[in-house]
Amino acid sequence: MSVVAALLRKDLLLELRTKESVPAMALFSVTTLVIFHFGLDRASLAGDLAAGVLWVTLLLAAMLGVNRLFVSEREQGGFDGFLLAPVDRSALLVAKAAALFAYLVAVEVVAVPAFAVLLLGPSPWPALPVLTGLLLLGDIGVAVIGTLVSALAIQTRARDLIAPLLALPLLVPVVIAGTRGTTPLLLESGSAAVALKWPLILGLYDLIFALIAYAVFDFLLED
Amino acid sequence: MYGKGLRTLSLASSLLLTAAFGLVFFYAPNDADQGFVQKIFYLHVPMAIVALGGFVAGGVMAIAHLRTRDRRWDMRSYVAIHLSLVLAVGVLVTGSIWARAAWGHWWVWNEPMLVSFLIIFLLYACYQPLRFSIEDPERQARYASVFAVIAGAFVPLNFLAVRLAQAYTHPRVLGTTGGNMPGSMRLTGLVALIGMVALFVTLWKYEMTSKHAGQQLGALRRKLAGDEEILPAGPSATPTATLPARPEA
Numbered sequence: 214m215s216v217v218a219a220l221l222r223k224d225l226l227l228e229l230r231t232k233e234s235v236p237a238m239a240l241f242s243v244t245t246l247v248i249f250h251f252g253l254d255r256a257s258l259a260g261d262l263a264a265g266v267l268w269v270t271l272l273l274a275a276m277l278g279v280n281r282l283f284v285s286e287r288e289q290g291g292f293d294g295f296l297l298a299p300v301d302r303s304a305l306l307v308a309k310a311a312a313l314f315a316y317l318v319a320v321e322v323v324a325v326p327a328f329a330v331l332l333l334g335p336s337p338w339p340a341l342p343v344l345t346g347l348l349l350l351g352d353i354g355v356a357v358i359g360t361l362v363s364a365l366a367i368q369t370r371a372r373d374l375i376a377p378l379l380a381l382p383l384l385v386p387v388v389i390a391g392t393r394g395t396t397p398l399l400l401e402s403g404s405a406a407v408a409l410k411w412p413l414i415l416g417l418y419d420l421i422f423a424l425i426a427y428a429v430f431d432f433l434l435e436d
Numbered sequence: 437m438y439g440k441g442l443r444t445l446s447l448a449s450s451l452l453l454t455a456a457f458g459l460v461f462f463y464a465p466n467d468a469d470q471g472f473v474q475k476i477f478y479l480h481v482p483m484a485i486v487a488l489g490g491f492v493a494g495g496v497m498a499i500a501h502l503r504t505r506d507r508r509w510d511m512r513s514y515v516a517i518h519l520s521l522v523l524a525v526g527v528l529v530t531g532s533i534w535a536r537a538a539w540g541h542w543w544v545w546n547e548p549m550l551v552s553f554l555i556i557f558l559l560y561a562c563y564q565p566l567r568f569s570i571e572d573p574e575r576q577a578r579y580a581s582v583f584a585v586i587a588g589a590f591v592p593l594n595f596l597a598v599r600l601a602q603a604y605t606h607p608r609v610l611g612t613t614g615g616n617m618p619g620s621m622r623l624t625g626l627v628a629l630i631g632m633v634a635l636f637v638t639l640w641k642y643e644m645t646s647k648h649a650g651q652q653l654g655a656l657r658r659k660l661a662g663d664e665e666i667l668p669a670g671p672s673a674t675p676t677a678t679l680p681a682r683p684e685a
Contacts, residue, residue: 366566370571375562375566379562382556383587386593389597414600425586429502429586
């Protein structure tokens with residue numbers, strides 16, 4: 214556990230000092246919202262359209278973080294240092310997924326208010342508690358898949374291409390459950406109840422892929 | 437070693453497929469609703485089942501590779517996934533044709549099977565780019581296996597998610613119980629499925645035989661050239677063209 218904490222602290226400290234990922238992801242998400250405004254030619258969105266725009270924007274922004282997640286480890290010998298240390302290798306998975314999760318939450322702190330101000334028609338306040346829950350559940354899934362895919366792609370020649378191409382199809386269930394769950398929250402006529410199955414699917418997805426990632430991650434690290 | 441029984445298997449699968457097509461055209465009745473075009477079902481559904489089975493089998497073989505470190509398992513997994521990918525193209529094309537004939541559109545988003553299949557196809561389409569952009573053969577095998585395990589587990593989960601997302605707009609042709617198909621249709625479908633499985637196994641064996649022979653040839657050539665410097669590549673899915681060419685005498 215202390216290993217995970219040390220690795221996570223290192224990643225977050227590195228991010229705080231270099232500001233490599235989160236500012237770019239946040240800026241990208243706001244830019245994407247502006248692009249959606251012009252692409253859809255709408256001043257305000259509600260219901261399924263709003264839910265889709267929000268989730269797709271966050272997902273695309275997440276891809277930037279996924280691409281960069283292991284770059285410093287590879288380029289500055291972080292993998293070698295970690296492999297030399299007599300610690301459980303799964304610690305790297307947990308720490309990286311936690312770091313990516315933290316980045317995603319930080320991006321959402323910027324992107325969701327920006328979305329509410331720029332594009333959302335109905336008031337965001339009644340939807341906020343449930344929306345936060347759905348986003349956090351989705352973030353766990355994105356963090357797990359993102360870490361796994363990033364570790365897979367980092368050793369390939371075309372890693373910036375491979376990572377999103379692998380991650381996006383794998384994350385389709387998250388998008389489905391996330392947008393379907395968010396749609397009733399953002400209706401023009403006010404926030405409605407969310408069917409229980411969507412958070413359940415997100416939770417199931419997180420659980421299954423967390424277990425799979427835990428099972429296979431070690432094989433990506435032995436060299 | 438993979439060549440054993442290949443002739444019998446080839447004959448059996450061509451017989452089975454011929455029988456299946458015979459049944460499709462001369463025995464199974466035309467669908468009351470869709471008419472003749474419904475017969476594409478006997479090609480589309482077996483291909484889809486075999487492709488999905490092949491993807492999952494590729495994942496299971498990848499688990500065997502990760503557990504035993506035997507690179508032959510990786511090659512088996514590679515060939516299974518690669519063939520399933522070819523079948524998946526066929527599934528998407530026949531599905532599209534069927535959708536056009538039955539519902540008037542080339543693509544229908546509210547057909548969960550077809551949509552799930554497209555997502556799975558898009559995922560597996562990255563298998564070869566991932567694999568062949570890793571140079572070290574040992575790492576290539578390991579990473580490809582990890583991908584195959586993840587993707588194999590994703591197949592059923594994806595079906596679940598897509599199915600839940602869409603309400604059914606048309607009757608399921610092949611329900612959990614075999615649906616309301618008449619016996620003649622069910623029999624024909626079954627023969628077509630067995631034929632498709634036999635075809636898959638035959639093609640898999642052919643490719644394995646070819647890869648195995650290619651490696652033996654490469655090893656012999658290296659021996660002939662007296663070049664002990666070049667490490668034997670061992671079983672790998674990398675095309676044999678990367679092996680050293682025969683030296684000019």
